[in-house]
Amino acid sequence: MEFSVLVVDDEKNIREGLGKALELDNYNVLLAPDGSKALEIINTSDVDLVITDLKMPGLSGQELLKQVASAYPTVPVIILTGHGTIETAVEAMRDGAFDFLTKPVNLDRLSLLAKRALANRKLVLEHRALKEEVEKIARRQKFANIIGKSPEMKKVLEIVEQVAPTKASVLVTGESGVGKELVADAIHNLSDRKERPFIKVHCAALAETLLESELFGHEKGAFTGAVATKRGRFELANGGTIFLDEIGEINQQVQIKILRVLQDKKFERVGGEQTIEVDVRVISATNRDLKKEIAEGRFREDLFYRLNVVNITVPPLRERREDIGLLVAAFLREFSEENGKNILGIDPKAKSAIYGYSWPGNIRELRNCIESAVVLAKGSSITLMDLPPSVASETEGDYIRINLGSTLAEAEKEIIRGTLNFEKGNKSKTAEVLGIGRKTLHRKIQEYHLVEE
Ligand SMILES: Nc1ncnc2c1ncn2[C@@H]1O[C@H](COP(=O)(O)OP(=O)(O)OP(=O)(O)O)[C@@H](O)[C@H]1O
Ligand SMILES: [Mg+2]
Structure with a gap:
């Protein structure tokens, strides 16, 4: 790896002298006469180390240091100071300088310091790459929490991956125990909000009256028992994701308030006047049939459409055996x-x-x-x-169970699976019992994804 070193000094002799010395150490040397020219170079080319004078016309060395430290925190800066300005050097160290050199510059020390600063930068970059890789693996592992290889589950995971990075509201539906919460976890963990809060609310677990204040917070004295102002879950989730579990259970009043958050990102605490604005991604889940709830007047249709921008239906286990x-x-x-x-x-x-x-x-x-x-x-x-x-x-007994409501194809799949199991995987016997040819059986095993169990 060839390193680029930028030398910044308004005195041409010093700038070029230091540059020559650094070239002897096989660095790619760049020169700038002042802070703003230096920034221009840093912004347009890869610079691995900045060595800068402090007092310069225009943008000073201190200013340059601050800007580099905040925009390029992995690029070390070495400060050049004149005699008797140790104090400024100390200050520069506080601002994030790697080290300082006093003028006239001892070239051996320059060489040594540059080497140390660059070795340090290399470590920092390596560590960062490693961290990113670990994060990537962790992300994949979070995903691997969801076990399943059936085509039905693969489809679910595909949608999860697709919607995770967006801000779209997701409604996860499916019977009890199918893994709706795991899906919600995966969406948050695969989104760029993953470092921000992930707040879960079990809407059914809270008394109706408590739910509103739980979600939106309350002001002191809003109701008996509200002894202090409390922030709600939507406020706590700001910048992140909120998971509204069992959304089918909430009352009309709370439905309206959630609708407003989804539409305008705004709400007021219970008993409060002040309008609060939040940026929250909403994932909700239910095992109820919301369409039916709407038809029966228990759930707002407009809210349903806001929640259900993307729908993920997790199929029951019996449909992905x-x-x-x-x-x-x-x-x-x-x-x-x-x-x-x-x-x-x-x-x-x-x-x-x-x-x-x-x-x-x-x-x-x-x-x-x-x-x-x-x-x-x-x-x-x-x-x-x-x-x-x-x-x-x-x-x-020697029987299988097929639920009413199954299609003929589902029933066929179950009969084949059951017989295969009963015959301990013996395909010739299974085909014989079922009264079909071996080839047909093979085709159906593939068609129904009946891997041997
Ligand atoms: N695909 C899966 N792989 C591994 N574990 C799973 C999977 N799906 C669900 N689980 C586990 O099953 C249990 C139930 O999952 P989860 O709580 O996500 O279901 P749910 O759909 O939210 O249920 P409910 O509607 O009752 O709240 C959890 O312990 C979860 O870890
Ligand atoms: Mg759940």
Whole structure:
């Protein structure tokens, strides 16, 4: 790496003398007679080190130092001072100078200082690159929190990645336990607001009267018990993201106030006159059917459209059964470790119960099921006995369950999956039982993404 060193001095002799000396050290040397010319060079070319006189016509060395320190904090600045101006040098150090040299300049010391300053800069840059890489990995890991390889989940993750960097309001819908909150986490963590606050509000957990003041804050004396002014969650989320969970539960009054924040970025605290302005990205979630809530007059349509600029629907687990295997593996590892157990696997009966169950509580239910199974397991594998009765009982007979409301294709998919499981993956037998050819079976396995479990 060839370093560029900029020497700034209004005295031509000094400037050129120092420049010559630095060239001997194999640096690319740039010269400037005053501060403003120096800034021009710094702004237009890569400068790795600035060596500057303090007293110069126009922009002084002090000023130059301040500007470089704030705009290019990784570029070191060495100050040149005359005799008897040590005080100014000390001041310059405080302003962020790397070091100072007294005139007349000792060229050996110049050489040494330049070398040190540049080595330091190299370290700073390397550290910064490393930090960026770690952040990138961390970001990817945050994403990897969401386990799933089914086409349905891939689609969800694709949208997450697409909308994360925008400011668009996102409404995450889906049944209870499908991972709506994880999706909200991922959107925030992948956005450029990730270093700013991420405030979560469980709208259903708060009493209706409390919710408004929780969200928007209140002034002292606004109501009995409001003994001091309190900032609301929207204020706390300023610059960042707010997650309004279970948005379907909020009352009309609060709906209007949220609508106004989304439209004008403005609101007042409860009992307050002063209008507060915020820049907040809104992600909301619900397992209710908001269209129905609107039709029945419980939810404002205009608010719905503001919240639902982008919709992400997380499908229930029974519609993406190929994720079960990965999820089970991940939860097994997590809870084995947590409980200090060495669970190596799941016996075939328990496995077919897990794969056959409809998981109405979705991933939360699966997670809880694996946790309790790990705790209960006596040996090194999970057996049918370790599973909750609801899960275990559904496979006692040789049958599968297909929920009403399924399409014919979904039913076909389930029959093929169930038979494959029952025949322990033996495709010839499965084809025979189903009364179709092996080729047809293969095609359908691919079509339905029925990877072997
Ligand atoms: N794809 C996934 N990978 C790993 N864990 C998941 C996944 N989806 C959900 N989980 C886990 O399942 C549990 C429920 O997820 P989450 O709280 O995000 O669901 P939800 O949709 O918000 O549910 P609710 O509507 O009940 O609030 C959490 O423990 C979460 O970590
Ligand atoms: Mg939730």
